[in-house]
Amino acid sequence: MLTDYVLQVPQTVYGGLHALENIPKALKDAKKAAIFTDQGIRGAGLLDYPLSLIEEAGIPAVILDDLPAEPTCDEAQNIIDRFKASGADFIIAIGGGSVMDIAKLASVTAGGSWGVRDLLEDPLRGEKQIKTLMIPTTAGTGAEATPNSIVAVPEKELKVGIVNSAMIADYVILDGRMIRNLPRKIAASTGVDALCHAIECFTSKKSNPFSDTFALEALDLILNNIEAACDDPDAIDAKNAMLTAAFYAGIAITASGTTAVHALSYPLGGKYHIPHGVSNAMLLVPVMKFNEPACREKFAAAYDRAARVSKAEGAALTAEEKSAWIIQRLESIVKHLDIPASLKDYGIGSEDLEDLVAAGMEVTRLLVNNMREVTPQAARELYLSVM
Ligand SMILES: NC(=O)c1ccc[n+]([C@@H]2O[C@H](COP(=O)([O-])OP(=O)(O)OC[C@H]3O[C@@H](n4cnc5c(N)ncnc54)[C@H](O)[C@@H]3O)[C@@H](O)[C@H]2O)c1
Numbered sequence: 001m002l003t004d005y006v007l008q009v010p011q012t013v014y015g016g017l018h019a020l021e022n023i024p025k026a027l028k029d030a031k032k033a034a035i036f037t038d039q040g041i042r043g044a045g046l047l048d049y050p051l052s053l054i055e056e057a058g059i060p061a062v063i064l065d066d067l068p069a070e071p072t073c074d075e076a077q078n079i080i081d082r083f084k085a086s087g088a089d090f091i092i093a094i095g096g097g098s099v100m101d102i103a104k105l106a107s108v109t110a111g112g113s114w115g116v117r118d119l120l121e122d123p124l125r126g127e128k129q130i131k132t133l134m135i136p137t138t139a140g141t142g143a144e145a146t147p148n149s150i151v152a153v154p155e156k157e158l159k160v161g162i163v164n165s166a167m168i169a170d171y172v173i174l175d176g177r178m179i180r181n182l183p184r185k186i187a188a189s190t191g192v193d194a195l196c197h198a199i200e201c202f203t204s205k206k207s208n209p210f211s212d213t214f215a216l217e218a219l220d221l222i223l224n225n226i227e228a229a230c231d232d233p234d235a236i237d238a239k240n241a242m243l244t245a246a247f248y249a250g251i252a253i254t255a256s257g258t259t260a261v262h263a264l265s266y267p268l269g270g271k272y273h274i275p276h277g278v279s280n281a282m283l284l285v286p287v288m289k290f291n292e293p294a295c296r297e298k299f300a301a302a303y304d305r306a307a308r309v310s311k312a313e314g315a316a317l318t319a320e321e322k323s324a325w326i327i328q329r330l331e332s333i334v335k336h337l338d339i340p341a342s343l344k345d346y347g348i349g350s351e352d353l354e355d356l357v358a359a360g361m362e363v364t365r366l367l368v369n370n371m372r373e374v375t376p377q378a379a380r381e382l383y384l385s386v387m
């Protein structure tokens with residue numbers, strides 16, 4: 001366990017049934033707002049109410065509604081250049097991780113002479129210049145909590161995480177209305193992404209008392225709500241629980257760090273364009289089975305927190321049995337949610353294996369967090385298990 005740890009969180013977080021109504025408070029120092037969003041969100045009608053609140057607050061707003069999903073570094077730069085030309089001094093990101101990640105990069109580059117590619121070389125070069133309000137519409141990435149922004153770098157065929165605490169949001173609004181009609185397929189893969197954040201951070205070499213508090217609460221909320229939140233459009237409590245959990249899991253990322261699921265997932269997104277949540281869902285169970293011998297006590301602690309059993313029933317189980325229960329629970333969630341389970345579904349086969357292993361092994365930033373060492377042979381076997 002680490003002996004030193006730090007917790008960095010967004011300054012103001014509004015949650016609950018009427019959280020959106022706080023938009024004017026966040027805008028109190030803004031002269032002109034820019035709304036970052038995408039076509040899916042606009043098409044789902046999710047801009048209408050926030051726009052009416054911004055108008056009521058008397059703040060002029062420009063709308064950038066064509067942000068790309070899973071952006072490359074150059075696509076993000078293109079949006080930032082358009083933001084700069086807009087003259088806005090405040091960013092409202094309404095969307096999933098893709099939208100929020102571009103907003104975060106804009107907040108630390110828009111007033112400087114450096115751009116996104118410079119941050120790939122030196123992430124700390126970015127300085128907070130524009131305040132941000134993040135309103136997540138997936139429950140999900142936790143990008144509203146983290147100092148991370150993930151962009152694809154085409155020439156490397158990899159996704160790269162740019163990390164700088166200056167990118168942490170100034171304001172966050174967690175309002176269940178934004179995920180009420182999230183299509184099941186997106187709710188499923190983004191929900192499993194949050195699950196990966198929680199369990200990876202909880203079992204990370206960087207885990208610590210701060211991160212464990214948020215990771216464990218997130219795990220409890222997700223393990224007990226994810227199916228209902230995805231299956232039942234009216235399960236508002238379960239959906240709110242997922243939104244809170246995704247945010248907590250984001251805080252856990254900030255205080256700890258994800259591990260081999262995310263590391264091996266990056267090439268699948270960067271080269272083969274598999275959605276982030278889907279590639280994580282494929283790798284979650286194989287990696288946790290691989291990690292089990294080194295993480296048994298942590299899995300047992302997760303069982304103690306999340307399994308809804310009597311004290312006597314819990315006390316009768318060994319750590320090994322509790323750990324097996326957690327892995328089985330992960331397996332049943334991924335299966336129940338009908339997330340593609342094989343790389344074959346994306347046309348990836350054994351001919352791609354060595355490229356994947358080489359690219360995955362490059363993600364040392366996260367692999368070093370994994371409790372069990374991931375050798376190239378272990379990575380090979382993990383990729384093979386999902387082919
Ligand atoms: N910054 C971080 O800490 C962090 C962490 C994990 C992942 N990420 C990154 O986030 C990106 C993925 O974000 P995501 O999983 O939230 O998905 P996304 O933002 O890419 O959105 C996926 C699709 O869902 C649609 N959508 C989103 N919300 C909707 C809603 N409420 N109703 C209808 N449609 C909706 C969008 O229009 C889009 O087409 C990836 O690039 C990933 O690498 C970032």
Ligand SMILES: [Zn+2]
Binds near residue numbers: 194196
């Ligand atoms: Zn993730």
